[in-house]
Amino acid sequence: MKVTFWGTRGSLASPGTDTARYGGNTSCVSVQGDEDTLIVLDAGTGIRNLGQTLSSALNRVDILLTHLHMDHIQGLPFFAPLRRPGVEIHIWGPASTTLSLDSRLQKYLSPPLFPVSVRELAADLHFHELPTDVMEIGEFKVNAQLIIHPNPTIGYRIQSKNASVTYLPDHEPALSGRTFGTDNAWTSGYRLAEGANLLIHDTQYTEEEYRKRLGFGHSSIRHAFRFAEISNVKHFAPFHHDPTHDDDTLDRMFEKTIRDMRPSYHVTPSREGLAIEVHG
Amino acid sequence: MSQQEIEVILSRHLAECLAMPIFIVNPDGDLIFYNEPAEAILGQSYTETGTMPAKEWTTIFQPLDAEGNPLAPEDLPLMIALREHHPAHKQFSIHSKDGVARDIDVTAFPLIGQADRFLGAIAIFWESRK
Numbered sequence: 447m448k449v450t451f452w453g454t455r456g457s458l459a460s461p462g463t464d465t466a467r468y469g470g471n472t473s474c475v476s477v478q479g480d481e482d483t484l485i486v487l488d489a490g491t492g493i494r495n496l497g498q499t500l501s502s503a504l505n506r507v508d509i510l511l512t513h514l515h516m517d518h519i520q521g522l523p524f525f526a527p528l529r530r531p532g533v534e535i536h537i538w539g540p541a542s543t544t545l546s547l548d549s550r551l552q553k554y555l556s557p558p559l560f561p562v563s564v565r566e567l568a569a570d571l572h573f574h575e576l577p578t579d580v581m582e583i584g585e586f587k588v589n590a591q592l593i594i595h596p597n598p599t600i601g602y603r604i605q606s607k608n609a610s611v612t613y614l615p616d617h618e619p620a621l622s623g624r625t626f627g628t629d630n631a632w633t634s635g636y637r638l639a640e641g642a643n644l645l646i647h648d649t650q651y652t653e654e655e656y657r658k659r660l661g662f663g664h665s666s667i668r669h670a671f672r673f674a675e676i677s678n679v680k681h682f683a684p685f686h687h688d689p690t691h692d693d694d695t696l697d698r699m700f701e702k703t704i705r706d707m708r709p710s711y712h713v714t715p716s717r718e719g720l721a722i723e724v725h726g
Numbered sequence: 727m728s729q730q731e732i733e734v735i736l737s738r739h740l741a742e743c744l745a746m747p748i749f750i751v752n753p754d755g756d757l758i759f760y761n762e763p764a765e766a767i768l769g770q771s772y773t774e775t776g777t778m779p780a781k782e783w784t785t786i787f788q789p790l791d792a793e794g795n796p797l798a799p800e801d802l803p804l805m806i807a808l809r810e811h812h813p814a815h816k817q818f819s820i821h822s823k824d825g826v827a828r829d830i831d832v833t834a835f836p837l838i839g840q841a842d843r844f845l846g847a848i849a850i851f852w853e854s855r856k
Contacts, residue, residue: 591732632729
């Protein structure tokens with residue numbers, strides 16, 4: 447399967463010359479199967495560019511939302527296939543205990559926050575609430591589980607016949623307490639990440655920043671590398687870069703962490719436009 | 727290795743931060759975690775015992791009712807919360823492994839996660855007011 451990064455930034459879109467290499471668009475990743483099934487992970491501002499590349503012959507897209515924080519849904523109404531009649535768009539994501547998924551999304555997709563409501567979109571929309579059991583989307587089996595991040599947040603594992611990708615863009619496994627790194631059964635996200643061929647995971651903070659933002663729902667870069675280690679993944683793509691970290695800062699963060707921690711897995715920091723072929 | 731549900735992981739984390747004895751059981755009634763204050767009641771540490779089957783942990787502290795009769799495991803608040811999916815509260819006495827007899831209040835409530843998933847139950851112990 448082919449994994450392409452359309453937006454790698456966390457919290458807030460941050461375009462500019464100093465973020466051009468890693469990119470300024472917020473979370474969006476596409477997963478294209480060998481039999482052409484297309485899954486879109488999150489609908490941050492990066493989804494607009496993805497939409498421009500899709501064929502007009504496309505008849506189905508599945509968008510898997512991890513949660514409904516703005517940096518993960520802001521691009522949704524700008525996704526071109528939503529304006530095409532006859533295209534089936536399946537949106538998967540968490541309900542809350544009191545509101546359905548579509549009601550929660552309509553809070554954003556309605557005036558005064560946005561001029562067009564969900565009902566006015568031309569595509570054939572279907573909403574699916576999570577978590578649920580393993581679901582099948584085309585050639586993929588998808589496992590969706592709650593993970594540690596404020597408000598209901600889902601992590602995904604996408605499994606093809608011979609490879610797996612785990613997507614945990616906003617995740618603070620260190621909040622699992624003193625069991626983090628020592629007892630995998632008590633570590634958030636472990637079940638999704640165990641042995642994955644590619645792990646895409648939150649590395650928003652430096653260690654110093656993390657100490658000041660404990661409980662915000664994001665990981666320090668070292669915690670993320672540690673999580674990848676205990677999960678025995680093959681390839682790790684650090685993701686959800688903090689908007690205050692420019693390209694040079696990110697280079698330094700990743701180089702230092704790789705030098706200090708000597709990971710046993712391959713590391714490719716995610717950046718806009720990066721495509722990775724994932725094999726078993 | 728299987729992983730605990732996220733609501734259970736966060737419940738354990740909260741329990742580890744509190745000074746009240748807290749017990750967490752899974753839907754089968756097995757004691758999957760108890761915190762340090764609860765260790766004093768059981769007279770054993772979680773690190774040593776790990777998960778304990780329901781038959782074992784429900785008798786370990788010898789619960790007695792107001793007349794001094796043994797309290798059946800199914801009458802413990804935690805087991806009621808587990809069975810009825812409803813909170814339960816009871817006052818009784820225990821004789822724990824540390825040799826101390828205590829009058830205690832126990833409040834138990836079911837743990838129901840997102841999408842109405844039933845995940846077990848939690849009990850909090852208090853020493854009764856004299």
